[in-house]
Amino acid sequence: MSYLExxxxxxxxxxxxxxxxxxxxxxxxxxxxxxxxSGCGKTTTLRMIAGFEVPTSGHITxxxxxxxxxxxxxxxxxxxxxxxxxxxxxxxxENIGYGLKVVGKPKNEIAKRVEEMLALIHLQELGKRYPxxxxxxxxxxxxxxxxLAFQPQVLLLDEPLSALDAKxxxxxxxxxxxxxxxxxxxxxxxxxxxxxxxSLSDRIVVMSQGRMEQVGxxxxxxNFPTTEFVAKFVGQINLLPxxxxxxxxxxxxxxxxLIRAGQYGHLNGKxxxxxxxxxxxxxxxxEGSNNLNGIVETIxxxxxIVRIRVEVEGHPISxxxxxxxxxxxxxxxxxxxxxxxxxACWLL
Amino acid sequence: xxxPRFDLWSVFWAVAALLYFFVPLYGTFxxxxxxxxGEISLQAYQLVFSDPQxxxxxxxxxxxxxxxxxxxxxxxxxxxxxxxxxxxxARPFVEIVTILPFVIPVIVYVYGINxxxxxxxLRLTSNxxxxxxxxxxxxxxxxxxYMFRAIDVGMRTIDxxxxxxxxxxxxxxxxxxxxxxxxxxxxxxxLSGSLICFATVIGELILxxxxxxxxxxxxxxxxxxxxxxxxxxxxxxxxxxxxASLGLIQAISHGGTSQQQxxxx
Amino acid sequence: MxxxxxxxxxxxxxxxxxxxxxxxxxxxxVPFFAFIFFFLVLPSTNLLMRSFxxxxxxxxxxxxxxxxxxxxxxAYSISxxxxxxxxxxxxxxxxxxAYAITLGNTPRWMRNFLMTFSGLAANFGGVPLAFSYIATxxxxxxMTAVLKSICYTNAAGVQVCPFNPxxxxxxxxxxxxxxxxxxxxxxxLMVLTITPALEGLKKDWREASANLGASPFQYWRDVxxxxxxxxxxxxxxxxxxxxxxxxxxxxxxxxxxxxxxxxLISQQIRGDVLNNPYEGYALAVGMVIIMGITILAYTILQRxxxxxxxx
Ligand SMILES: Nc1ncnc2c1ncn2[C@@H]1O[C@H](COP(=O)(O)OP(=O)(O)O)[C@@H](O)[C@H]1O
Ligand SMILES: [Mg+2]
Numbered sequence: 001m002s003y004l005e006x007x008x009x010x011x012x013x014x015x016x017x018x019x020x021x022x023x024x025x026x027x028x029x030x031x032x033x034x035x036x037x038s039g040c041g042k043t044t045t046l047r048m049i050a051g052f053e054v055p056t057s058g059h060i061t062x063x064x065x066x067x068x069x070x071x072x073x074x075x076x077x078x079x080x081x082x083x084x085x086x087x088x089x090x091x092x093x094e095n096i097g098y099g100l101k102v103v104g105k106p107k108n109e110i111a112k113r114v115e116e117m118l119a120l121i122h123l124q125e126l127g128k129r130y131p132x133x134x135x136x137x138x139x140x141x142x143x144x145x146x147x148l149a150f151q152p153q154v155l156l157l158d159e160p161l162s163a164l165d166a167k168x169x170x171x172x173x174x175x176x177x178x179x180x181x182x183x184x185x186x187x188x189x190x191x192x193x194x195x196x197x198x199s200l201s202d203r204i205v206v207m208s209q210g211r212m213e214q215v216g217x218x219x220x221x222x223n224f225p226t227t228e229f230v231a232k233f234v235g236q237i238n239l240l241p242x243x244x245x246x247x248x249x250x251x252x253x254x255x256x257x258l259i260r261a262g263q264y265g266h267l268n269g270k271x272x273x274x275x276x277x278x279x280x281x282x283x284x285x286x287e288g289s290n291n292l293n294g295i296v297e298t299i300x301x302x303x304x305i306v307r308i309r310v311e312v313e314g315h316p317i318s319x320x321x322x323x324x325x326x327x328x329x330x331x332x333x334x335x336x337x338x339x340x341x342x343x344a345c346w347l348l
Numbered sequence: 349x350x351x352p353r354f355d356l357w358s359v360f361w362a363v364a365a366l367l368y369f370f371v372p373l374y375g376t377f378x379x380x381x382x383x384x385x386g387e388i389s390l391q392a393y394q395l396v397f398s399d400p401q402x403x404x405x406x407x408x409x410x411x412x413x414x415x416x417x418x419x420x421x422x423x424x425x426x427x428x429x430x431x432x433x434x435x436x437x438a439r440p441f442v443e444i445v446t447i448l449p450f451v452i453p454v455i456v457y458v459y460g461i462n463x464x465x466x467x468x469x470l471r472l473t474s475n476x477x478x479x480x481x482x483x484x485x486x487x488x489x490x491x492x493x494y495m496f497r498a499i500d501v502g503m504r505t506i507d508x509x510x511x512x513x514x515x516x517x518x519x520x521x522x523x524x525x526x527x528x529x530x531x532x533x534x535x536x537x538x539l540s541g542s543l544i545c546f547a548t549v550i551g552e553l554i555l556x557x558x559x560x561x562x563x564x565x566x567x568x569x570x571x572x573x574x575x576x577x578x579x580x581x582x583x584x585x586x587x588x589x590x591x592a593s594l595g596l597i598q599a600i601s602h603g604g605t606s607q608q609q610x611x612x613x
Numbered sequence: 614m615x616x617x618x619x620x621x622x623x624x625x626x627x628x629x630x631x632x633x634x635x636x637x638x639x640x641x642x643v644p645f646f647a648f649i650f651f652f653l654v655l656p657s658t659n660l661l662m663r664s665f666x667x668x669x670x671x672x673x674x675x676x677x678x679x680x681x682x683x684x685x686x687x688a689y690s691i692s693x694x695x696x697x698x699x700x701x702x703x704x705x706x707x708x709x710x711a712y713a714i715t716l717g718n719t720p721r722w723m724r725n726f727l728m729t730f731s732g733l734a735a736n737f738g739g740v741p742l743a744f745s746y747i748a749t750x751x752x753x754x755x756m757t758a759v760l761k762s763i764c765y766t767n768a769a770g771v772q773v774c775p776f777n778p779x780x781x782x783x784x785x786x787x788x789x790x791x792x793x794x795x796x797x798x799x800x801x802l803m804v805l806t807i808t809p810a811l812e813g814l815k816k817d818w819r820e821a822s823a824n825l826g827a828s829p830f831q832y833w834r835d836v837x838x839x840x841x842x843x844x845x846x847x848x849x850x851x852x853x854x855x856x857x858x859x860x861x862x863x864x865x866x867x868x869x870x871x872x873x874x875x876x877l878i879s880q881q882i883r884g885d886v887l888n889n890p891y892e893g894y895a896l897a898v899g900m901v902i903i904m905g906i907t908i909l910a911y912t913i914l915q916r917x918x919x920x921x922x923x924x
Contacts, residue, residue: 050824051823052820052823071823072820072823072824073822073823073824073825073826073827073828074826075824076826077824079820079821079824081817081820081821083815085815085818085820085821086821087818087821087822087835087836087840088921089836089839089921090835090836090921091921098822098825098827098835099825099826101835102822102825102827102828102831102835103826130920130921131921132921132922146821146825147824147825150825150826354718354719354720355717355719357717358712358713358714358716358717358718358719359713359717359719359720359723360713361706361709361710361712361713361717362710362713362717362719362724362727363723364706364710365706365710365713365727365730365800365804366723366726366727366730368706368796368797368800369730369734371749372745372746372748372749372750372797373745374755375745375748375749375750375754375755375756376744376745376748376749376755378748379748379749379754379755380748423644423645423648424645426641426644427641427642427644427645429641430641430642431642433641434638435638435639435641435642438639438642442642445649445653448653449653450854451854451901451904451905451908452657452858452901452904453857453858453860453875453900453901453904454858454860455858455860455878455879455882455897455900456660456858456878456897456898456900456901457653457657459660459878459881459882459893459894459897460656460657460659460660460897461652461656462882463656463659463660463663463890463894464655464656464659464660465656485651485652488648488652489653551738551739551740551741552739553739553740553860553861553864553865554860554861554879557879558879558882558883565739565740565861568740568741568744568865569740569861569864569865572740572743572744572747572865573868576753579747579748580744580745580747580748582741582744583740583741583742583744583748586740586741587737587741590733590736591733594732594733594736595733
């Protein structure tokens with residue numbers, strides 16, 4: 001059953017289109033991420049759900065109620081801002097309780113709820129502090145607790161971790177997911193960080209230039225990207241310009257070397273490209289797989305993984321191998337063979 | 349659900365402010381042109397400019413202004429320079445001292461000058477030369493908050509230490525460093541401080557009035573006591589002067605980030 | 614034990630300060646402090662000392678008995694009243710104008726114009742300002758003439774001019790007129806000092822409060838005003854000070870007929886209304902004390918209302 005529904009949303013500022021043809025239905029308790037580069041319209045879409053922007057056309061409903069034109073303070077939607085937007089003149093407890101105070105809840109009820117929320121974010125001791133006495137990560141948790149305290153129908157987060165350093169980011173990512181699942185709250189999470197989106201979400205909406213590129217589970221998005229944009233934006237990918245040799249069987253060639261693609265549509269004479277992720281490539285020759293010959297260009301150590309760049313018929317291909325001490329690495333200029341399974345690659 | 353283009357509440361206050369600014373200005377201007385019954389004339393202005401008293405006090409205030417500006421620069425540029433170079437710890441203290449003229453009402457201050465130096469044993473107010481020294485000292489004190497702030501802001505934007513060390517390595521002495529390196533780099537700050545200092549001197553009433561010197565402020569007050577149209581013309585002339593100098597600051601500092609003001613007392 | 618540790622830790626720091634003192638670093642500030650001593654410290658302390666002396670130079674507190682003089686009490690109270698009224702009127706007016714040109718949705722040219730004009734008008738004051746008000750709202754002033762000329766013939770066939778200010782109890786040469794004139798530089802001063810604070814109000818705070826269900830009124834009461842409060846207090850103090858010390862405008866406007874404390878002191882300097890100059894010194898010191906108390910009150914209020922500012 002869909003809970004939050006965005007139908008034919010369109011938003012433009014003057015002549016500039018920020019979001020168009022946006023259609024999404026989110027089920028109750030689902031965690032959906034909007035993923036895309038900066039300026040692609042993620043924040044704008046989120047702000048339309050919160051009520052800070054009004055769509056030029058289209059409708060937004062939650063649980064069947066149309067709230068497209070409802071003012072933000074009547075929506076019962078919790079939002080965590082990129083800047084946290086904690087009120088500097090209020091203590092942590094006052095911040096968390098503010099959403100209950102404005103609707104006139106009794107003091108003892110507010111106090112009880114604030115205690116619960118402080119326990120949820122593991123900051124029981126800090127209720128009396130002011131926001132400027134907290135670290136960035138602590139402020140982030142308080143912002144989350146504040147957005148949840150008044151039991152909103154939907155939780156919205158706009159790049160909530162982007163101002164934090166890498167280690168805390170990973171820690172808080174798990175924290176957000178834990179709390180979301182514990183409360184079972186429907187959540188929209190905006191990010192430009194693919195790792196964040198992949199690791200957190202039930203579903204991901206990849207956006208580009210105001211449009212939805214693809215909607216799917218993290219697995220679908222990563223393994224079966226439907227557009228070049230998604231393939232490139234999420235993870236690493238090799239894209240090789242190829243000529244179609246046999247449209248019926250998905251056989252293509254690069255230079256004089258033949259490749260069979262695992263997934264292909266109608267190859268009606270358009271220029272096509274072969275897509276394959278670096279981790280699918282292996283060194284050496286395997287009968288029955290796709291095999292390509294090339295020359296080693298560079299070797300890059302990335303820690304656990306070593307990325308080898310090979311030039312095949314004038315085009316670079318990267319392959320990732322695990323870094324093992326006993327393995328003998330090739331050097332630049334070596335002749336090199338790579339292979340990959342037929343169903344690891346597809347045509348775009 | 350289109351938002352209205354402007355919100356009426358804000359436009360109301362903005363318009364009220366514009367009216368508050370302009371009605372007295374227009375009223376003054378209108379009034380200053382009506383000296384001759386039933387016609388528009390510049391007679392009030394002609395009378396002001398042909399009054400030898402006006403010219404004398406204008407000249408006096410201009411000279412006092414130039415002297416005060418010079419003294420003020422000579423005191424504050426080296427002081428602020430020294431603060432940045434050698435004694436950054438003392439800066440907050442000096443800053444507090446420089447805003448004291450905001451706290452001590454001018455009349456009290458002038459009273460203090462009068463009693464401290466006017467009576468025995470110094471009797472500095474008994475001749476015009478020593479009185480003028482007191483006047484200059486007073487003007488420098490009264491414009492000190494603006495002058496200090498302007499130079500302080502300017503000094504912050506230049507790398508005092510590097511400039512000094514570079515000059516020293518080329519064999520420059522202290523005087524050369526100050527006049528050839530620091531002053532040119534502070535041109536804009538010094539100029540804006542100077543203009544405010546100058547405007548203070550031109551508009552100041554109390555010092556001239558109580559030390560009995562022929563400054564522009566007391567002259568205007570005297571004209572106001574027994575004339576009707578000339579004061580309006582004088583007001584317009586004095587606005588034009590203040591605006592020209594403050595407009596100049598704004599133009600030079602490109603709109604200016606530091607809003608400085610001379611409160612009219 | 615802990616004490617000695619604390620002491621030994623404190624010693625090097627202290628020596629550092631002392632060293633910088635003795636290393637002739639202060640020599641560059643000698644001209645400044647000499648000037649300050651001669652032109653600020655000497656006059657002020659002279660005034661202060663004399664306020665505690667009698668004619669023969671002996672210590673006395675008798676001069677301060679002048680504070681019991683009804684004229685003096687009246688002068689102080691008029692000065693305080695005018696300062697409080699103009700700083701409130703100018704403060705509130707200036708606040709709304711600053712709101713209009715920062716957060717409000719006003720035409721761009723109006724904002725630029727008002728901002729520039731505030732910079733200029735805050736510098737107005739003194740004698741020319743008084744002249745302007747006389748030329749505008751005096752008995753023969755421009756606005757007075759305009760308002761006077763709004764007339765109609767009533768049912769009884771009599772010509773009535775309901776807007777003549779001087780028929781309605783208005784008098785420019787009164788406290789009301791003074792308030793009107795002071796407002797000319799007070800409200801721009803407020804605009805200049807409060808604008809940065811209004812610009813510092815983050816849009817996110819307003820949106821966060823709306824998101825939590827607060828109405829615009831609740832946002833202003835619970836978030837915006839408490840955050841602005843320290844700045845508002847500071848600006849009001851500045852306005853109070855500038856009105857309390859003001860002399861020239863009042864003098865030129867009313868010719869000294871309104872007994873502000875500054876005017877009383879000026880008459881004391883000029884001639885002699887109190888028969889005793891030493892009482893005049895006490896009056897002047899009294900003004901400084903009032904300013905001091907105001908600043909102290911401001912500091913205390915600031916501490917109490919802005920605990921969140923300190924980290
Ligand atoms: N208030 C606005 N006025 C005009 N253009 C805007 C406004 N807000 C956003 N935009 C434009 O809409 C597009 C999408 O912006 P945004 O939703 O903030 O992107 P994202 O959050 O994905 O980085 C951008 O091109 C941006 O410039
Ligand atoms: Mg964004």
